[in-house]
Amino acid sequence: MTEKDLWDEIPYMGYIALGRRGMEKIELTQCFIPGCENKNIEKLKPIKKEETEDEVKLVQTYSIHCEECNKTFKLSFETLKKVARKKKRSIDENNDDQNEILSMGVIYVFDDNGKKMHLGFF
């Protein structure tokens, strides 16, 4: 699989918690290494994809090497196949009979030491 193919399957936008400003919609085609402001996709090379899947979730992790700061970070996408509804009584009682299956995606960003830097959603 070539680099271009990998970028094609990585979500382009996501909602990431950055500092204290809450969730922000940002482009994921940027370097997440602190201090590096590289947003040039030509200098961001996806070098590895790891994928695990079970009944509950699909996890796709991309290692991306930044040619600007010469470090590698990881973008990890967890797609939860079923999100259990809370047992708490819902405010809207009319929804109780609905057994809807929701799917949702969680993004984790790790630095080159595997330390979690950001958490977000896509």
Ligand SMILES: [Zn+2]
């Ligand atoms: Zn960088």
